[in-house]
Every structure is written in C-alpha cells, then in structure tokens.
Amino acid sequence: MGEKRASLLAQELGIESYEDMLYHIPHKYVDRTRLYTIGEISPQLPYIQIKAKITTPTVTGVGKQARATAIAHDGTGELELVWFKGYKYLTSQISPDKEYIIFGKPTVFNQKMNIVHPEIDPYDANARDRLIGFQAIYPTTEKMKKAYLTSRLISKIEANIFNSLHGRIQETLPAWFIKRYNLIYLHDALYNIHFPQSPDLLRQAQYRLKFEELFYIQLNILKLKFNRKAAFQGHVFSTVGNYFNDFYYHHLPFPLTDAQKRVIREIRSDCGSGKQMNRLLQGDVGSGKTLVALMCMLLALDNGYQACIMAPTEILATQHFQTISDLLKNTPVSVGLLTGSTRKKEREILHEALTDGRLQILVGTHALLEDVVHFRNIGLVIIDEQHRFGVAQRAKLWQKNTIPPHVLVMTATPIPRTLAMTLYGDLDISVIDQLPPGRKPITTHHVYESRRLQVYKFIRQEIEKGRQAYIVYPLISESEKMDYRNLEEGYENVSAYFAPLGYSVSIVHGKLKPAEKEEQMRRFAAGETQILVATTVIEVGVNVPNASIMVIESAERFGLSQLHQLRGRVGRGAEQSYCILMTSYKLSNESRKRVETMTSTNDGFEIAEVDLKLRGPGDIEGTQQSGLTCNLRVANLGKDGLILNEAIQAATAILEADPLLEKEENRTFASQVKRLFKTRINWRYIS
Ligand code: ADP
Ligand code: MG
Secondary structure, eight states: OOHHHHHHHHHHHOOOSHHHHHTOOOSEEEEOSOOBOGGGOOTTSOSEEEEEEEOOOEEEOOGGGOEEEEEEEOSSOEEEEEESSSOHHHHHHOOTTSEEEEEEOEEEETTEEEEESOEEEEOSHHHHHHTSSEEEEOOOOHHHHHTTOOHHHHHHHHHHHHHHHTTOOOOOSOHHHHHHTTOOOHHHHHHHHHSOSSHHHHHHHHHHHHHHHHHHHHHHHHHHHHHHHHHOBOOOOOOOOHHHHHIIIIIOSSOOOHHHHHHHHHHHHHHTSSBOOEEEEEEOTTSOHHHHHHHHHHHHHHTTOEEEEEOSSHHHHHHHHHHHHHHTTTSSOOEEEEOTTOOHHHHHHHHHHHHHTOOOEEEESGGGGSTTOOOSSEEEEEEESGGGSOHHHHHHHHTTSSSOOEEEEEESSOOOHHHHHHHSTTSEEEEEOOOOTTOOOOEEEEEEGGGHHHHHHHHHHHHHTTOEEEEEOOOOGGGHHHHHHHHHHHHHHHHHHHGGGTOOEEEEOTTSOHHHHHHHHHHHHTTSOSEEEEOGGGTTTOOOTTEEEEEETTGGGSOHHHHHHHHTTSSOSSSOOEEEEEEOSOOOHHHHHHHHHHHHOOOHHHHHHHHHHHHOGGGSTTTTTTSSOOOOSSOOTTTOHHHHHHHHHHHHHHHHHOTTOOSGGGHHHHHHHHHHOOOSSOGGGOO
16 A cells, blocks of 8 residues: 555554454445336435446546546436546446446435436456445545545545455464354454355454453453452441441431432441442432442441542532531531632641541542542442543552552433443442432423524413423534524523513623632522523532423434433422423434433433443543453344353353453453453553
8 A cells, every 4th residue: 555545554554463354344235136217216315336237437627526427227217327526537437338337325406316426337257246245335434425436436545455455464362262152263354354255254253353342342341340359459448337237227318318318328338348339339419328338438437538529620520529518407417628728727637637537527629639638447339420530540549558449430411231341340230210309300391492482481471380490502612602692692682581580690601710600500599589591500519409390402403321411400399390492493413312312301311321331431431541452353231131141251261260351261362352452551450
C-alpha cells in the first residue's frame, strides 16, 4: 500500500499492522448471490445488483456541477447511473454491447430511479465467481472516501493479506478449548469474517471472534477478582452493635424497603467474611441508596472503624452531609464535612479529629483524597456516583491504610448487566430494584413545541395547587451561544406569562457566580419562586420534593440517561408528578425512539438497555471515565448478552481450577491475557 493511504488508515481507523487490518471487521454484508431485474427494484431496497447493458456515459456540467450519466437497461426497465467524480477512466471502458454486473444502492432523484457511484464489472466468468457468497461492507470515513479508500479497496487489501500470510495466522486459543466449545479456528474465522463462504460459516466466524473477545476480557477481570480475594484480608465486621441497632430501632424515619434490607444483608455478610469487599451498588434515582450507605457506615462504627462517603460535587456532598447529620441528630455519632471550600482553620480541626479517631463519619468531595487526610482507622469507603472518580483517584484512596478498607461504589445511572459485567466484572454487584412505597409513578408526555401555551396552562393549574415546576434547556458546548440565547428567550417567555399571574421565576445556569446560583436555588427550594428555568446543572442531586413538573425543552437533543436523570428530579413527594418532553416536529428515528422509550417506561434499567442498543457501549455515560477501556472490536454488548454468559462461565471454570493460569494447558491463556491487557495500572489497588 502507498504511504499516503497507509497513513490515512492509521489516522482514520488506527490501523497500523496486519493484525489491526484483519480485525477491521465489516459492519454489514450484502447478499451477492441474487440478481435483480431493473423492473423489480425500488428505492426501499438495500444494496442490490443487476445484470444489464449500459449506454455510453455522457458528461454534463462543469466544475462542481460536472457529472457523468448513463442508462442501464435489461429489457424490464431503465435505471440511471450517475458519477460525480472519477469517471474519466470509466467512461472509456464501457462498451454498449456488453453486459455488466451493476452493484449499488437504488435511490430516487428528480423522480427517476438511479444508482450513484455504482460498482461495475463486466459480466464474465470472473463476475460469476463474485456472485457467490456475501460481500463485506466496511466502515469508512469521509476522508477515506475522498482518497478512494473505499470498502471495496479494503476488501482487496484483506485479500492480499490472506494471500501473503499463506495461512500463517497464529491461533490464540488452545486446541482443547476450541474443541470443547465447538469453535472454528482463528484463521478460518477471520477469513470468513471478510470473505464469508456460506451464511453458516459467517455465523460461526462471528461467534468464534465474539466469544473469544468476551472470554479474554472476563478471564482478565475475573482473574483479578479471584486473586484479590485470595491475597487480601479485609477488616472483619463481625458484630452488629449499638450504633446500628439504636438507629435501626429508634431513629429510622421509615421502614426499609425489602430491596434495601436485602442489599444491607449482602453488604453485611460480605464485610464479615474476612475478605475485603469491593461492591457496586446499583439503584435507580430515588431508590434510597443514601440510607443504605448510612447503615453500612454504622456497621463499620460498631466494629471500631471510621467510615467516609464521597460525592462528585460540592452541592451533593453538602446535601449528603445535611441528610446524614439530620438522620443522626439524636445519636452520639460524630459527622464531619470536608470539601474544597472548607476553611483552613476548620480543616485543621477536622484533620486532627480524624487522626485521633474522634470523628467517625466523614462526608466529602475529592478533597478527601488529599494526602494530608489521615484516618485513624478507616474501615469503609463509600463512593457515590462513582464514574466521576477516576481510577487513579480510587487507587490513591486505597493507600490511605495498610489494610484496605471495604469499598462500596454507588451508581445512580443504571448500567445494563452486560456492561456492568464487562466494566465492573471484578466487583460484586448489589441492586436496589424497588422504589420506596407510596410514590406515584411519574407520568411522561411528549408534546410538540407548537403547543407550548397548553403546557404553560397546565403548569399554571399545578402551581395553583401549590406545586412547583422545572423547565430545562439543553446546553451543549458546540452550540453554546445559541443555547444561551434559547435559555434567555425561554426565561423571558416564561416570566412574561407567569409574572402577571403573581408567580416568580428563578434561573440557574453555568455562567452565574456560585453565590448567585446558590441564592436562586435556595429561593426555589424554599418555595419563594414557583418555576426554575435552568440548564442541566440541576441534573445531579437537587432535591425539591414539592416540585412535581419537569418540562424538558428540545428533548430530542438529550441522551436517554440524561432524560432519565432529569425526570428523576420530580416524583419525590407524595403528589402525582409529570414529565413533559417538548420537541419540534422533525425527529430523527433515534430521537423518536428515545422519546418513545421515555413515555413508555420509568424503569432506569430498561432505559439503560435501550440506550446501550442505540448508542453502543463507548458512548454510554461513565464508560470512558470508568478507567477501564471497553473497546470491543467484534462483540456488541447490546446484542451479545448470551455469548457473554457463555464467556463468563468458560472463564470461571478455568480460573476455579487454575487461578493463576499456571498449568501447561492454560499457557496460551496466560500469554494472551498478558499481551491483550498491558495496562500500567496496578489493578490490585483498584476498588
Ligand atoms: P438515591 O438512591 O437516588 O440516592 P435517596 O437516598 O436520595 O435516593 O432517597 C430518595 C428519597 O427517598 C429520600 O427523600 C429518602 O429519604 C427517601 N427514602 C429512602 N428510603 C426510603 C424508604 N425505605 N421509605 C420511604 N422513603 C425512603
Ligand atoms: Mg443519591
């Protein structure tokens, strides 16, 4: 390959070796076993091929308007073929008497059916060969297309690689394993991925590559889990004592839900096992994770340890501190708050109380990770909304003690099971799958922007009943100026409608000074204003139970998890709550699907599943920051859940018999894991 194309491949797709190239997997296949007649085809069809004669192309227009057109005809009809570039050579090649195989996607332009930039091959013995089987279509980028680095050229490059390798592709799984799981060999799998010899072989090739990919990820992550459990002792929380019991029997503001009880039991038995706990607690917005966190911290206290809880933002940390102090106000437990804005003097007092053990529970932000913070005896660390904490930060926390504390990571963004098993496979997982009783499910409606006045009327009715409303605008850095203008305009419209009725409106966005922001929030929370117009700054953590309406403007521009988080701001009180998704008439298929999902379910896990299917794991909130890469080349976590299960079982079976992968028969596994996961981070120290 020429240097220019090679560097384009590296730039655009990160391809630098034969291996990279072989793992550049087609994103779809077209059936080239079938020939259509022109009379049969319609613009609804995907890529198709026809056998036809072609008239001599004529070139019209100049400069950017220039194009070549020709007519294909096969006796059943006529079809226009169009080229906008690269046609000089082609036009000299076409002879009107010969038959050709024409391949492409039929479209309609100016009421005529045509194919733009069709692939054309003379219909001869060679072409008949190509009719057999499926043709791979590869993802390409704009830049690649400009350099004629097309899907078809990639296919040729793949073929060249196979020719020059003469079958020497090193197998990456041991023979006994291939046999046991009925897999095909790597060489055959890769060959059939690029050049499917039959639908069945294509299926087997896909299965082998997906299974292997998921298997090695699981083998790596479960190996860490197996070994950590073997290597590290944990503090033993053997007793349930006064702190826990006193709170449970005398200060609990409401009965725990069954799910809360179950999760506390799981955590208790884990912390009592003598092994260090590493647990992920998943629970939808409002499922009551804070209370679970508190009770686990009391358990630590009962066994003579300190505990801390960290939140991603200062607002959230402060809110946790208030909630927890409030719940513990009639108990002897000491609670402190440490954030970036804690004053020096106060900070020193906190540090001292932490070091000598007088302070039992510390609530805070990243400031907790500063090196000067020393605990006397930290037994449990709880991390709320963990994905905002980087891996390195968690590792730092670990080093705060010689014996590692138990770690509980809480997340409010439900993660689909397949993703959780892949990203957090080394953590145990607990799920709160139940909301506290008495909550009325939020009703969600989709309303077009042209009906905004009706929405205002509705808000007015609810405000008259004493409720409050949020109106949220999108704010995206690429279109920030426009977005701020929309927000300002929105604020003016809302004020113009509601002020004459005697209601007042708060506004909160990122450009306000912190003090101003806080004041606006305070007024809304205190009920002094009835409406809060805001950007997504309110997404995390804000708790105003009296607010029962969430209006989301330009809802089509939000992602599913964001919509779900925003909706979670209402439905916190006893009243019926509403979420109104405002959109324009023009909706892409994907936005329509998002809106439909929101109006049809309140279940965060179900929404996360749809999100995963729509966007793929790379884009799901939290996966990039989670520190674990989830760059799957072949498998798709949205679709391959069953294969993932099989991979987990296979990996577990191997590790149970040979946790360090030292046996002769497992040598290939050991070297592959080493080769595939060369990360510099010491995973043993990661919670
Ligand atoms: P999240 O899981 O989103 O962090 P929170 O811990 O903030 O949820 O709890 C949401 C609300 O539910 C809080 O107002 C909390 O007091 C309340 N809550 C928690 N557990 C229960 C329960 N068992 N019964 C009733 N209300 C509860
Ligand atoms: Mg919470």
